[in-house]
Amino acid sequence: MKSLYRDYDALAYNPKSIGEERGAINYVKKAKQRHKGVEITFDPKAHKDFVTGFRKRKQQRRKEAEKQNTKKAKQQRVEDRAERRKELKHKLGLPEDYGVQGSDEEQAAPDPDAAAAKAQVKQYQQEGFTTTVSVVNMSMGGR
Numbered sequence: 001m002k003s004l005y006r007d008y009d010a011l012a013y014n015p016k017s018i019g020e021e022r023g024a025i026n027y028v029k030k031a032k033q034r035h036k037g038v039e040i041t042f043d044p045k046a047h048k049d050f051v052t053g054f055r056k057r058k059q060q061r062r063k064e065a066e067k068q069n070t071k072k073a074k075q076q077r078v079e080d081r082a083e084r085r086k087e088l089k090h091k092l093g094l095p096e097d098y099g100v101q102g103s104d105e106e107q108a109a110p111d112p113d114a115a116a117a118k119a120q121v122k123q124y125q126q127e128g129f130t131t132t133v134s135v136v137n138m139s140m141g142g143r
């Protein structure tokens with residue numbers, strides 16, 4: 001017997017054909033699940049914490065915002081300072097790496113013999129006189 005309906009119309013009226021093609025679909029189970037109520041349990045302690053905690057949560061949000069604002073302000077100051085340094089170096093014609101310190105090994109405990117070796121000696125000659133200038137780093141006694 002030939003169906004009076006097209007194939008997709010027939011599927012709507014013939015649930016057995018759906019089960020054969022796509023696997024069993026149980027519309028009754030779905031309807032029961034839709035109408036099944038959700039079980040709610042009431043916890044008085046959690047309710048009290050929620051109701052009385054508005055002020056605490058608001059203060060916590062304010063504290064976090066203050067920390068974040070302080071962090072942003074500090075970062076902005078650092079960036080401004082770096083920008084001013086860069087502009088000053090540019091105005092004075094200094095290289096970009098001027099004033100940048102070397103590695104930690106160079107700044108480790110200075111050797112007194114090395115300090116003496118780094119003494120700058122300059123000689124100036126004028127009208128028959130020779131002047132020698134030595135620049136030496138001096139350390140304070142007990143420091």
